[in-house]
Amino acid sequence: MNKAIEVSALNPRQRNTLREQLLKALQNIPTDGSTNNWSDVYVPVSHLQALHPDRMVVEGMRGSGKSFWTGVLVNSDLRRELGNQLLGIDLKAALASITYSHAIALDINTATRTFPSISELPQLLALPGVTPETIWSVAILQLFPVDPLLEMPVSTDTYNLWHAPIAWAGKNPGRVARALDVLDQRLASANEIALVVFDALDRVSHDLTEVSSITAGLLRVMLNLRFAKGLRLKAFIREDVLAQAGASVVDASKLLNNKVKLQWTQADLYGLAFYRIAQHSSSFRTQFERIVKVAWKLNAGRYQCDAADEPATQKLLWRALVGDYMGKAATNGHSYPYIYNHLSDGLGRVAPRIFLTALHAAIDSASKQYSEKPYVIHHEAIKDGVRKASTARVTELHEEYQWIDPALQCIKDQQKTVPIDSSDLETIWLKNNAAVLQTIESMRDKALIPWRSGASNSEKVDHLRTTLEQIGIIKSRLKVGGERIELPDIYRLAYKIGRHGGISTKKKS
Helix, strand or coil: CCHHHCHHHCCHHHHHHHHHHHHHHCCCCCCCCCCCCHHHCCCCHHHCHHHCCCCCEEEECCCCCHHHHHHHHCCHHHHHHHHCCCCCHHHHHHHHCCCEEEEEECCCCCHHHHCCCCCCHHHHHCCCCCCHHHHHHHHHHCCCCCCHHHCCCCCCCCCCCCHHHHHHHHHCHHHHHHHHHHHHHHHHHCCCCEEEEEECHHHHCCEHHHHHHHHHHHHHHHHHCCCCCCEEEEEEEEHHHHHHHHHCCCCCHHHHCCCEECCCCHHHHHHHHHHHHHHHCHHHHHHHHHHHCCCCEEECCEEECHHHHCHHHHHHHHHHHHCCECCCCHHHCEHHHHHHHHHCCCCCCCCHHHHHHHHHHHHHHHHHHCCCCCCCCCHHHHHHHHHHHHHHHHHHHHCCCCCHHHHHHHHHHCCCCECEEHHHHHHHHHHHHHHHHHHHHCCCCCCCECCCCCCCHHHHHHHHHHHHHHCCCCEEEEECCEEEEECCHHHHCCCCCCECCCCCCCCCC
16 A cells, blocks of 8 residues: 555644544434434445335334334435435435335334234234234324324323224224225325335234234235335334234235335445434545545535545545554455454354444554554454444343343353354253253243244244244355364354354454
């Protein structure tokens, strides 16, 4: 690399100033749909189709941005700003055509207002004639002024909003189905489009089978309304939930063949990081221009630079901040792909919040332990960032997959390393009268267990392994002598499970 353009040419005071600004810029990481600030919205090119109202199903892993984009799409100000970007004529027109937008997001803050609570659902589903489709239909109808001719009762009981309309709907399925068509026609006749976005469907129950059943009900409603003109439905769904729900819906392929996957490439993640930093750090913008010879421009209240999304530019900047290698030579690994590779799950994916967490932790470590080193971010600090991100990712997943802890912690408890023979892992799960499986089963009332109630141990092992692979926690490889199970660093480090040749689970002192 040309030494003249390296950030390492900065003096210690300048490096520390830049580190401080980088830390401040990455301090707050909005990815949960809570932002009202247009400068927080970074749009990867790969996500454009996920934002299109015509793409009714969007699949994404935990932390991929499902709730963030739900929040953007139902915020009229952010949606308008989004439509002003260079998105392509079709998407710009589709976003501009939306008159109203509503979210049925089953998170803790909004669920009881837009959908029955987790404690109410079993009672409502037990009412005569009531199915998951019934409940979704009523939830959609109640987002709009109810047509008096429909005669669906509206509950006046603040403590029981759902019983009356859903009980009535169970007895009048034909009228409910027709009501959705009438609503669509009424909107279309007025040249209006209402977008209803569904999110956090996995919060609907603690039982994965029940979550899948209720999600399947939504898919059936969406199938029936896929040709609607005025009433547009769009759902962001977690991958494991969609896999089970879709399998039980006749003609689901008519929806799922057109689904979009929320994924972040390496360039997307660096682009996000540089964009977020540029909004808050004048020192970063100055160094960026000095190194890559392109400036950030202030446009509509935020700094933008198309070059920051280009891999070649990203590599140039990152090598200036970190150095070419993760040590003295290429055998230690190249710095640009290193962080992405070690944050990737078993399916090769990285969540944006985790990527930004790793960068923040790396810069923090560089400030505290490696401030006198020549580069802004020392390569050992990057490893510290990966360790911190691993812990953050496992904590994040614990909210929705509590059963992962006993499924993986047992590897450490048995003093095993990875990769591990698949037969050895299954033996550990079945050891001591299937103690691991029993521990997971005991979580049924508070977590989405990956097997049905009453499953045999053999079925439990199969479902446990399949689900772990499906959500990217583990990956299997066929080797001479049998099948081996690998545990990616993003999970391995948090559980402090050893691996020959990988990042050490212990921080360098």
